[in-house]
Amino acid sequence: MGKGRGSRWVHWLGLLILPALLSGCQRQPGGVSVVGSTSVEPFAEALAEEYMSRHPGVKIFVQGGGSSAGIQAVRTGSAEIGMSSRNLIDSEKDLIAVPIIYDAIAVIVHRENPLNDLTLDQIRKIFSAEITRWVEWGGKNHPITLVTREEGSGTREAFQKLIMGKREISLSALVQDSNGAIRQVVTDDRNAIGYISLGLVNDRVKALKIGGIEATVDNIQHQRYQIVRPFLFVFKSRPQDLAKDFLDYILSPAGQKLLVQEGLISMNPIPESKKEARR
């Protein structure tokens, strides 16, 4: 074999080793990786960006994949921090979960839907397909298009627990795998009803009052609007070093303020945050 081929081999070897080296970077003391829920991901990214600009040289890697994937990653040690938008199930209770912020869930309908207000019981009946047509409220006699998140999603779990209780969400409901996709379906379909994070409600859909109570920050902090769930950071053991510092930053007034600006709800009210939740 000639010299040329020998050096080519080195290139190939390099290609093989490169990913290993790159993934190795995340384990170095100057970096911490945060993996999990796609609901929490955009907020964690904003936090990481802000944190990194305050601490040059520190790297925080934020990655989606889902709550379960994040929890799994923490368990196997491939990530220091897991993000979860659902509570830990029994088999995961050996991990440490810290609520970093709260998120309200809004029930949304098409902008032109005349309806403004539903009771919890009505929502329950709609989503379990006991009521299947809008005509019940003087609307047009159109079938209701239910839109829900997929099984295992933190938003769905919270909706199930906080609203549906023991009742099942009807199997006839359309299933979309992100808040954004649900919002899109509800934007397009005038017969649709769905639920998404309050922070992601925009003016192309209408958030309903529930039992006459609007989802505002004030109503949420005073526990009048109760469709609220925590966003969790999950650790294998007590957070240390950089992971702890990052968590401390998030829980500090500065970190909480940033999250509140993004439409989430801090349960320790900061003076500046007493305004209506952003639409």
Add this chain to the structure above:
Amino acid sequence: MSKEKILEKSFLLIALSSISILGLIAFFIFEQGIPLIWKIGLKSFLLGDRWFPSKESFGIFPMIVGSFWVTLGSLVVGVPLGLACAVFLCELTPPTFAMILRPMIQLLAAIPSVIYGFWGLIVLVPLIRETFGGPGLSILAGSLVLGIMILPTIISISEDSLRALPRTYKEGALSLGATHWQAIWRVLLPAARSGIVASVILGMGRAIGETMAMIMILGNAAQLPRSILDSARTLTTNIGIEMGYASGDHRQALFATGVVLFFIIMILNSVALLVSRKGKA
């Protein structure tokens, strides 16, 4: 060992490694999926119609039915179109025009499925919702998009098998007084039957396997669909839409869904192989 021998062996090694990857994938799917099927029973897994993983009920019958309808729908759309196109390319168009058309059809195969899905979502779904009512995200939308997606498979394989026919078939038919159309319909198509059937079966395999576009336009309701305007969920989209958050038994149930898919695809491909081989013999 001579240089040639070394090369030979290394090619063998590479070939074996790609086969062993297939073996490994199969092993992991089975290793993860079989325990759950065992636990809840094959019958209640395959024939159960309630899919509530958080409540430990894992029935994938609606997904099997969903896959069936969507695939059938795609064939209804894709087979006549594809066959007509193959006949046109092979028999009815001047070679120069066919040379322009053929690469364009192959381009259809190169479009990423997410683009098909996006197009379906933006164009077809609102159209169906406005015209027929219902959510628009439906078996009809899925079938139309899938029907287009399987066209390249059906066209290219059918065309190849039409082209592989001896010229004498056509010449014989024509010299017996058959019109061009009669020669195509009565002689050429029946003679190329095995290749055409194989193309349809391979198209089916593609249709059953398609995930991304279907997640976007089927609506993914885990219900037994009652009409083509209903939303449905296929076996692949069941895995695709839920894998992000699945853990424990739920995750295993998704792998078990993969086991079922694995068998369906294996059966389809074997049939395609058998049919096309029989045709050659």
